[in-house]
Amino acid sequence: MTAIIAYTRVSTDGQSIESQRHSIGHRFNVSEDGWFTDEATSGTTKAMQRKGFAALFSYARKGDTVVVAAIDRLGRNTIDVLETVEALKAKGVTVVSMREGFDLSNPTGKLMLTLLAGVAELERENIKARQMAGINKAKADGRKLGAPKQHDDAAIAAWRKETSSSIKATADHWGVSTATVKRACNAVLD
Numbered sequence: 306m307t308a309i310i311a312y313t314r315v316s317t318d319g320q321s322i323e324s325q326r327h328s329i330g331h332r333f334n335v336s337e338d339g340w341f342t343d344e345a346t347s348g349t350t351k352a353m354q355r356k357g358f359a360a361l362f363s364y365a366r367k368g369d370t371v372v373v374a375a376i377d378r379l380g381r382n383t384i385d386v387l388e389t390v391e392a393l394k395a396k397g398v399t400v401v402s403m404r405e406g407f408d409l410s411n412p413t414g415k416l417m418l419t420l421l422a423g424v425a426e427l428e429r430e431n432i433k434a435r436q437m438a439g440i441n442k443a444k445a446d447g448r449k450l451g452a453p454k455q456h457d458d459a460a461i462a463a464w465r466k467e468t469s470s471s472i473k474a475t476a477d478h479w480g481v482s483t484a485t486v487k488r489a490c491n492a493v494l495d
């Protein structure tokens with residue numbers, strides 16, 4: 306007996322799977338035990354390393370159909386998405402992506418999947434390029450980047466010098482890493 310299996314995923318705690326559940330449930334008859342979810346899980350985490358997807362993969366049988374609201378729910382990396390679809394296909398499982406409106410188990414669907422995943426990857430690279438341009442501009446404008454320091458470099462370096470303590474002992478005393486102690490001591494020397 307074949308089953309319709311649904312997979313939903315959101316990347317952050319602030320997001321909800323409800324819209325994905327609604328759209329899939331509206332078009333497909335998915336049994337209560339046929340729903341698999343990964344919440345607060347990045348698409349950059351390989352599908353087989355996600356708890357919900359790994360459970361889906363174990364559950365899926367030949368002839369079943371896995372439905373996703375959109376192809377990016379399977380992953381953001383072209384290679385991972387293709388490997389995931391191939392692994393399901395090897396088990397005799399069909400994959401349907403609702404947003405893109407095609408069955409990923411046939412050659413046309415696989416071509417479309419490759420194109421869409423490639424476009425998504427290109428867009429992420431463009432986002433990274435824009436982000437780096439913003440960071441470089443901020444640096445050029447002399448703005449400090451990152452979170453403010455949680456410790457005082459001068460105090461750490463002074464305490465270490467006064468007590469003639471090792472880097473490890475200083476790190477333990479201040480509750481910081483040895484790398485932080487090294488950076489603090491080097492910063493004071495500069």
